[in-house]
Amino acid sequence: MPRMPGKLRGRPRPTARGWPGPGGGTVGYVDPAPEWRGTSVQVCGLWPFGAGAGTPMVGVPLGRDLDSGATVCCDPVSWFMRTGLLANPSMFVLGRPGLGKSTVVRRMALGLAGYGVHPLVFGDLKPDYADLIRAIGGQVISLGRGRGNLNVLDPGTSLQAASRLTGGARRRLLADIRGRRLHMVSALVTILRSAPPTDREETILSAALKVLDDRHGSGAGPNGIPVLADLVRVIKDAPEAVRSVALDRGDMARYRDITEHLEASLTALLGEGRLGGTFSRPTTEAMKLDRPVCFDVSGIDDGEVLLQAAALLSCWSYGFGAVSAAHALADAGLEPQRNYFLVMDELWRVLQAGRGLVDRVNALTRLDRQRGVGLAMITHSIDDLLALSSEEERTKAKGFVERAGMVICAGLPPAEIPQLTDVVELTEAEKRLLVDWSTPPAWDAAGGRRAEPPGLGNFLVKVGSRPGIPLHVDLTTAELEVNDTNKRWHTPEGPEPRPESPAPGPTPVTRREDDRSAD
Numbered sequence: 001m002p003r004m005p006g007k008l009r010g011r012p013r014p015t016a017r018g019w020p021g022p023g024g025g026t027v028g029y030v031d032p033a034p035e036w037r038g039t040s041v042q043v044c045g046l047w048p049f050g051a052g053a054g055t056p057m058v059g060v061p062l063g064r065d066l067d068s069g070a071t072v073c074c075d076p077v078s079w080f081m082r083t084g085l086l087a088n089p090s091m092f093v094l095g096r097p098g099l100g101k102s103t104v105v106r107r108m109a110l111g112l113a114g115y116g117v118h119p120l121v122f123g124d125l126k127p128d129y130a131d132l133i134r135a136i137g138g139q140v141i142s143l144g145r146g147r148g149n150l151n152v153l154d155p156g157t158s159l160q161a162a163s164r165l166t167g168g169a170r171r172r173l174l175a176d177i178r179g180r181r182l183h184m185v186s187a188l189v190t191i192l193r194s195a196p197p198t199d200r201e202e203t204i205l206s207a208a209l210k211v212l213d214d215r216h217g218s219g220a221g222p223n224g225i226p227v228l229a230d231l232v233r234v235i236k237d238a239p240e241a242v243r244s245v246a247l248d249r250g251d252m253a254r255y256r257d258i259t260e261h262l263e264a265s266l267t268a269l270l271g272e273g274r275l276g277g278t279f280s281r282p283t284t285e286a287m288k289l290d291r292p293v294c295f296d297v298s299g300i301d302d303g304e305v306l307l308q309a310a311a312l313l314s315c316w317s318y319g320f321g322a323v324s325a326a327h328a329l330a331d332a333g334l335e336p337q338r339n340y341f342l343v344m345d346e347l348w349r350v351l352q353a354g355r356g357l358v359d360r361v362n363a364l365t366r367l368d369r370q371r372g373v374g375l376a377m378i379t380h381s382i383d384d385l386l387a388l389s390s391e392e393e394r395t396k397a398k399g400f401v402e403r404a405g406m407v408i409c410a411g412l413p414p415a416e417i418p419q420l421t422d423v424v425e426l427t428e429a430e431k432r433l434l435v436d437w438s439t440p441p442a443w444d445a446a447g448g449r450r451a452e453p454p455g456l457g458n459f460l461v462k463v464g465s466r467p468g469i470p471l472h473v474d475l476t477t478a479e480l481e482v483n484d485t486n487k488r489w490h491t492p493e494g495p496e497p498r499p500e501s502p503a504p505g506p507t508p509v510t511r512r513e514d515d516r517s518a519d
Helices: 076-081 101-114 130-135 157-164 167-193 199-216 228-237 240-246 252-268 305-331 347-351 357-366 391-403 414-421 428-437 477-483
Strands: 061-065 071-073 090-094 117-124 139-142 293-296 339-344 373-378 406-409 458-462 469-472
Touching: 061 101, 076 101, 076 339, 076 373, 090 101, 090 391, 101 117, 101 130, 101 339, 101 373, 101 477, 117 130, 117 305, 130 139, 130 293, 130 477, 157 167, 157 305, 167 199, 167 252, 167 305, 167 357, 199 228, 199 240, 199 252, 228 252, 240 252, 293 305, 305 339, 305 347, 305 357, 347 357, 347 391, 357 391, 414 428, 428 458
Parallel strands: 090 373, 090 406, 117 293, 117 339, 139 293, 339 373
Antiparallel strands: 061 071, 061 469, 406 458, 458 469
16 A cells, blocks of 8 residues: 655545545535345346345245345244244234234235135134235134124034044044043133133043033034033933043932032033123034134123133134144145144233133144144233243243244333343343333324324344344235224214324334224
8 A cells, every 4th residue: 555645644534424624524414325125136237236135035025124124024834834944833922002913913914815824813802803804705703792602512624524534534633623622611611710620520521521422423403513501411411431430439419519510610601601602502603724714702892801711712722623624634635735824812811811721722732733834822911921820820821932933022111021031032222122112102292193103013023042123014005904903983084194204214104093003
């Protein structure tokens, strides 16, 4: 490098912002070079001025990176099956209400439907997904008082699938049906009592269900499907198979004493108790497996906490059983292989409805760890999982997050960050980001209304110990209608539009407040 002339030595050199000093002409802001995005085919001749985006491009186009502005593609099915980024095709979604958790799951469901993966929503409480499922030609099943029933003893399409199978495949599917029936009846008893049935009561239930299958396999109720009243009748009839496991020692009076509490709980499920008759009457509409499906339970009032929890758990059990039957038929070559994206929203409502329900959910989610089935579990915070009564249940609930292949976080309050870091590895910058996104919205004095929350539509995608990907989800025009969760607040003249936001860049696109998701 040539030496600088002596007369120039000691003088300031030009910087990236120009010449410093008086009369030098430095600038306070340097305009960045224009950037364009394109495929490798389009920009191949611009080497070496092209640069990779550094974000995954496999899966559903979810949003844009808040740092680089690049498109981020993300969903648990694609990242598991096509890239191997995930150990299992599942994700856990956390975030405060009103920041768009359901919106990001709807975006994934819509994109996966385009890839041929059927979204299945097992319990839509608001509803958040019913409009989307209808728009893509799916089936919406309404449940609740006066709206529709779901018989917990109805195996749905599983029984029809078993009749088409032979040998070991048939035996395995029938055993799965019996296991799910027992799990579901025990879960309803748990919700009703706020405590699980005893070991003896579960053994009695298992024996009674076997007698029920032998006695009413093709003759009880519409289409030969028994209901809870038939199960109660079996216990009252005291067949020898049930009495032997009840250990009544040949004393009928002792048998009545042993089964009285269980019989009372089951009788309370027949229509007069807190859970009504939603789960004890014949199923109103059977689930179809060749299209997207949504169980709409929004007709159940938020004040009926136990009924909501029972509805969610029943839908999950029924839906998981149907998926298991579909896979059994596909493995036998009797049906085409179908992939599903299972959505379990409002997980906290079930977990906190009664002691022992964590085991029920754990059993359900572990039964269908089959390739090509994605699972999304959604709740508000880690506190929902840590509010359970016993340390054992809290540990099991945290396992839902630990086992998830992907964790997606919206804004979270500062108090929850230490608990989240016990399960998900976060850097200090990522912690600050999540806290900033949870900041309450300001008041828009010009518009006379509340501004959008700062973290609306922002999410952090975490996979193991890898650095998180911060992104923002913008809704397209076609998505706005099926993402409108404030329909009941519309006036006859139509909703009032929001003033346009002047802020460019990675801020949310201009939207009406009634068009954004409430959760």
